[in-house]
Amino acid sequence: MHKLVERLTSAYAVSGDERRLHDILHGALGGIADEIHDTPLGNLIAIRKGRSSEHSILFAAHLDEVGAWVTRINDKGFLGIHCRSIDERVWPGLQVVVHGTEPLPGIIGLKPVHVMSHDEMDKPVGPDELWIDVGLPHEQVLTMVPIGSTVTFAAGISKLLNERFAGKTLDDRLCIVALVEALELLKDMTLPYDVVMAFTVQEEITGNGAWTSGYFAHPDVAIAVDVTHADTNGVPDHKTIPLGGGPGVVVGPVVNDCVLDLIRRRARAVEIPTSEESCMSYSGTDADELQLVGSGIAAGVLSIPLRYMHSPVETADQLDVDRTARLITEVAKGFDAAFIGELYGTDAH
Amino acid sequence: MEQTRIELLKKLTEARGISGHEDEVAIILRTELEEHVDRFERDAIKNLFALKGMDKPGPSVMLNAHMDEVGLYVIHITKEGYLRIGKAGGIDDRLLLGKKVLVGNDRLPGVTAIKAVHLSTHEEIENTVVKVDDIVVDVGAKSDKELAGKVAIGDQITFDTAFGTFGEGYLVGKAFDDRVGCAVVVELLKMDWPFPVIGMFSTQEEVGTKGARVGAWRYTPSISITVEGTIAADIGEVKDYQEVTNLGAGTVLTIKDGGMITDHRLRNQLIEVAKANGLPWQFKRMPAGGTDARSIQLAKTGVRALAVAVPARYIHSPVSLIKFCDYENTVSLLSKFLAQLATMEA
Numbered sequence: 001m002h003k004l005v006e007r008l009t010s011a012y013a014v015s016g017d018e019r020r021l022h023d024i025l026h027g028a029l030g031g032i033a034d035e036i037h038d039t040p041l042g043n044l045i046a047i048r049k050g051r052s053s054e055h056s057i058l059f060a061a062h063l064d065e066v067g068a069w070v071t072r073i074n075d076k077g078f079l080g081i082h083c084r085s086i087d088e089r090v091w092p093g094l095q096v097v098v099h100g101t102e103p104l105p106g107i108i109g110l111k112p113v114h115v116m117s118h119d120e121m122d123k124p125v126g127p128d129e130l131w132i133d134v135g136l137p138h139e140q141v142l143t144m145v146p147i148g149s150t151v152t153f154a155a156g157i158s159k160l161l162n163e164r165f166a167g168k169t170l171d172d173r174l175c176i177v178a179l180v181e182a183l184e185l186l187k188d189m190t191l192p193y194d195v196v197m198a199f200t201v202q203e204e205i206t207g208n209g210a211w212t213s214g215y216f217a218h219p220d221v222a223i224a225v226d227v228t229h230a231d232t233n234g235v236p237d238h239k240t241i242p243l244g245g246g247p248g249v250v251v252g253p254v255v256n257d258c259v260l261d262l263i264r265r266r267a268r269a270v271e272i273p274t275s276e277e278s279c280m281s282y283s284g285t286d287a288d289e290l291q292l293v294g295s296g297i298a299a300g301v302l303s304i305p306l307r308y309m310h311s312p313v314e315t316a317d318q319l320d321v322d323r324t325a326r327l328i329t330e331v332a333k334g335f336d337a338a339f340i341g342e343l344y345g346t347d348a349h
Numbered sequence: 350m351e352q353t354r355i356e357l358l359k360k361l362t363e364a365r366g367i368s369g370h371e372d373e374v375a376i377i378l379r380t381e382l383e384e385h386v387d388r389f390e391r392d393a394i395k396n397l398f399a400l401k402g403m404d405k406p407g408p409s410v411m412l413n414a415h416m417d418e419v420g421l422y423v424i425h426i427t428k429e430g431y432l433r434i435g436k437a438g439g440i441d442d443r444l445l446l447g448k449k450v451l452v453g454n455d456r457l458p459g460v461t462a463i464k465a466v467h468l469s470t471h472e473e474i475e476n477t478v479v480k481v482d483d484i485v486v487d488v489g490a491k492s493d494k495e496l497a498g499k500v501a502i503g504d505q506i507t508f509d510t511a512f513g514t515f516g517e518g519y520l521v522g523k524a525f526d527d528r529v530g531c532a533v534v535v536e537l538l539k540m541d542w543p544f545p546v547i548g549m550f551s552t553q554e555e556v557g558t559k560g561a562r563v564g565a566w567r568y569t570p571s572i573s574i575t576v577e578g579t580i581a582a583d584i585g586e587v588k589d590y591q592e593v594t595n596l597g598a599g600t601v602l603t604i605k606d607g608g609m610i611t612d613h614r615l616r617n618q619l620i621e622v623a624k625a626n627g628l629p630w631q632f633k634r635m636p637a638g639g640t641d642a643r644s645i646q647l648a649k650t651g652v653r654a655l656a657v658a659v660p661a662r663y664i665h666s667p668v669s670l671i672k673f674c675d676y677e678n679t680v681s682l683l684s685k686f687l688a689q690l691a692t693m694e695a
Contacts (some may be wrong), residue, residue, distance in 0.1 A: 007415065039428040078585050087466040087474055093519075094666040095510075105515055107670060109663035111582045114638050115593060124478055131585035133662065135516015135670065158449050160445035161499075166449070178530045181454060200406070229465050233431050233485045239468060250544025284467075307487065309467065311447040314462035323540045331389055 001165060001318050004180060006157055008173040012097060014067035014145070014150040018042045019203040020210075021063050025176070025199060033197070043213045044199040048183055050191035057335040058196040058219035058297075059328055060210060060286040061226070062203030064340055065168070066310050068151040069294040070098065070132075077138035078131040079106070081151055085204060089124050090311050095154040098134060100145035105154065106132040139164035148304040153312035163245070163318040170314040171248050172203065172247040174304050175225040181325035182332065185303045203286055210286035214293030220343065221259055221335065224287035225324065228277060230305035230316075243305045244317040246273035247324040250301035254291055258343045259300035266330035272323050277303070298343060302327060353631060354680075355520070355673070357381065357532050358511025359512040362522035364387040367420035367437040370505045371395060374416040378531060385539045386548065396564040399538055399548035407544035408571030410687065412537055412553045413561060413641055414530030415554030418523065419665050421450065421486075421506035430490030432459070434506060438555035442480050449509035452488060453500055458509065459488040500634065508667035516662055518672050519596070525671050526664040527554065530576035533659065536680045543691045545577075551641050561641035565648035572615065572653050572690070574683065575642035577601075578671065579633060579658035592634070594660040596672045600679045603656040605636045608643035614651040618693070619655065622686045628678050631660070659685065 004024075017326050019042050026044075029036055033046035044063070050056075068083035074261050079098065083091075091108045098104040108130055110116070132151065134141060153168040160166060163311045179197045185262035186195065196217045203226075214222055219274030229235070240249045250265055267274050282288045291299035307315040362372045365650045375397045379389055382399050389463030390398040397416070403409075426432055431631050432452065438444075447463040462485050464533050466474070486506060490496050512522035531550060538548045551560035565573070583592040594601045602619065623630045642656035661681050662670040 024542075052506075076583070076585070085466060087446075087463060087469060089443065089474065089479065090447040092441075093448060093663070093667055102591075105513075107515075107521065107663065107668055109584060109666055109668070109670075110441055110444060111477055111584070111587060112580050112665050113441050113590075114580055115582055115591060115635060116441060122444065122478055124475065125443060129585070133516075133584060133670065135519040135521075137517065156449070158460060160458055160487070161495065162489050162491060165487035165694070166458075166487075166489075177560070227470060231489075232431065232464055232468070233427070233462055234483070235464060235468050258491065287446070306465050307463035307465075308460070309445065311463045311465075313447045313449060313463070315460060315489070 002177050002181060002321065004177045005174065006335040007140060008176060009169050010155040010165050011158060012099060013064055014152060014201045015064040015205045017070055018063040028180050031188050033063055039212055041209060041212050043169055043209050045213060045216060046197040048191065048195045050193040050195065052192065053194050055340055056194035056196050056217060056219045057332060058178055058198055058217050058222040060198040060200050060213060060222060060224045060290060061179050062172045062209060062287045063285060064078045064202055064204050065152065066204050070145055070147055070149045070151060074146065076142040077136060078133055079145060081130055081132065085208045086310050088127050088130065091130050092125050092266045094312060095134060096321055097152050097154055098132060098145055098167060099150045104134045104144065106134045108132055114254060116289035117327065120252050147309060166315040167314045168312045170316050171227040171309055172307055173318055175227065178225055178304065178321050178328060179322040181329035185325060185329045186332060191201065191313055191332060195332045207286060207289040210289035211293060213288045221298060222290035222297045223259065224285040224300055225302045226285040227306040227309060228303035229309060230307045232307050241277055241305050243307060244319055245275050245305065246320060247276045247327055248303035248305060249276050250283050250303065251276050252281055252283065252286050255300050256298035259298050262334050262339060263300060263331055274326050279330060357535065358520060358529065361528035361531055362512050362524050365505065365507040366417055367422060367505045367507065368417040368502055368553045371416040371552045374531065374681065375550065378535065382538055384417050390404045392564060392567055394560050394563050395552045396552040398568060401538060401546040402542060403545045405543060405545050409545040409547060409551055411547045411568065411570035411573040411645065412534045413551060413573060413575045413645060414534045415527045415551045415560065415641055416531060417555050419555050420508065423500060423504045423506065424491045426496055426500060428493050430492045430495055431485035431487055432500065433484055434484060436481050440665050443478055445481060445484050446479055448667050450486060450506050451509045452506050453488065453504040457488050457499060457575055460488045466657055478587050479676045506509045510668050515670060518674060519670050520673055521670055522666060523668060524663040525669045526578035527678060529578040529659045529661065529671055533679050533683065535578045537683055537687065540684055542687060554641050558639060558641050558644040561644035565645040565652065568654060569648045574643045574655045574657060575640050575645065577640055577656065577658035578661040578664060580664060581660035581662045584662055594631055594633055596660050596662060597674060598631045599656040599675060600633055600682050601633050601660050603633045606639055608639040609646050611642065611655050613657050615653055619686050622689055626685050628682045630682065
């Protein structure tokens with residue numbers, strides 16, 4: 001496991017709080033990026049200079065994580081929440097962190113079975129019935145937890161068999177790791193053009209980080225690196241790609257033909273296994289916005305297979321992370337004059 | 350003192366032992382009590398007895414807590430390398446999605462699977478409870494063959510929950526039911542008493558109070574005190590008359606539960622001791638459920654039995670809470686009660 005995995009997943013940044021990751025990234029990018037920029041919305045953009053800055057290729061991975069927001073405090077000092085993009089059935093029995101005036105550990109529990117009726121147990125706990133216990137008196141909760149404070153799953157990585165591991169926020173911190181790992185691999189190489197690594201904000205709620213990063217960097221090509229669903233017990237095969245089978249490559253109208261061809265060629269050339277996944281309309285990644293920035297950017301999507309997405313036990317395989325990092329470096333190396341010729345050549349239009 | 354007691358609670362709650370797998374807890378208890386009791390015994394159902402002053406005069410007192418915890422166990426290994434699971438003890442299925450667990454005696458880390466939110470329908474999320482039969486544990490294996498020698502049918506699966514301090518005066522961890530009871534009994538067994546004391550750390554309470562049933566036959570006391578970690582539902586939006594007990598409100602005394610009525614005279618003496626010493630106590634306000642106290646009460650011609658407890662939130666779940674003051678007060682109350690019992694019964 002890359003050393004950054006534990007550091008990045010033990011940090012907390014629900015959409016809007018992304019600057020909490022900047023220090024870790026500044027540390028990780030020292031010596032492998034030529035420039036680092038902080039944009040008004042909180043995107044962190046690292047640039048590795050090539051021989052020429054006439055063209056650039058951008059890779060994007062998002063900083064934010066899914067979470068919840070405190071909406072109310074009851075008279076026992078328990079916190080009610082609103083959440084987005086999370087299966088609410090995961091909350092009961094979980095430890096969480098409430099990001100008030102300081103981080104507070106919390107528990108979302110249920111009444112015990114002894115005082116629960118069968119009828120109650122046959123229905124999922126509704127969003128309005130989820131209450132966080134922080135073990136503090138009501139008055140103290142009122143001062144320490146302003147309404148709107150964010151709530152995250154508690155951090156902690158479980159190391160499984162086969163270099164697999166589970167924890168919160170592997171979506172999308174693993175892809176951040178892959179981008180950093182790619183820069184490490186490119187450290188002593190001369191690149192034809194600039195490589196831009198955009199660590200974006202708010203992917204989970206708006207895609208606004210991708211919009212503004214695309215505008216900031218004006219790249220010729222933008223590839224979103226995100227997670228995708230890996231094979232899961234009880235889910236049909238056609239909805240997932242294999243865990244441990246290498247990165248996913250998205251095929252569909254979001255993806256530019258030349259970019260797709262470049263990805264496929266480089267993967268074949270260095271024998272990195274991939275799984276292709278098709279998607280019509282939106283890919284659910286930063287590529288959806290990047291494609292439409294300004295007068296348009298040639299977009300692509302690479303993905304790391306992930307089980308149990310948006311849960312506290314997202315499960316991945318380090319092999320897939322490493323292969324994704326290698327594929328990014330290959331694509332960056334292949335982003336040369338010949339490719340630019342193809343991209344802007346009359347044939348391609 | 351406080352730090353030592355917290356250390357013991359940490360050791361006991363982080364130990365793993367679903368019903369029938371209590372050895373790890375028994376080892377900790379033996380080590381803790383080695384210098385304080387005369388001898389240990391284990392019986393056919395693996396209860397651990399810590400015996401003290403058995404040749405002393407006077408009526409014998411049993412101090413009892415159960416070693417097992419609720420959890421899960423392996424019932425099948427799929428070809429793909431997932432573990433199908435069963436519940437050991439009463440757990441609400443709705444607590445089981447997306448949790449970290451440890452499998453088998455080698456503590457193999459795993460997680461309970463939860464389908465990605467994007468792959469579930471609104472109907473499923475809003476209306477369907479995923480039952481334990483449809484939940485698998487993922488340990489990262491790629492096939493069943495890979496698990497040969499690592500995981501076996503029947504292996505215990507426990508929640509991977511670290512012990513710690515929490516909020517203002519709370520302790521967080523798994524299995525306070527009934528490791529907190531074990532810890533109280535340990536503290537009482539470290540003290541010296543003028544009468545015979547039978548420490549009985551029982552097995553298989555969560556699957557039918559089985560250990561206590563045979564254990565109380567082997568050593569049948571005159572008086573018995575079962576110490577539990579019991580339900581506190583003083584949470585969320587639960588109405589005050591349904592809270593059962595409250596954290597921070599002192600030792601819980603059972604009058605009646607689903608299987609027994611505790612000894613009125615002993616309980617009233619206990620309350621007098623609490624009042625005399627200014628120690629807080631509360632009744633358990635739910636006359637249902639059952640504990641080892643019933644099994645002990647019914648041994649041979651019957652035993653005068655009490656059931657007391659430290660209140661605990663979220664028992665029978667991956668993570669529970671107690672208040673340290675309730676634990677301390679329970680140790681104080683029971684030690685003062687035993688001291689008085691010595692004079693009264695003599």
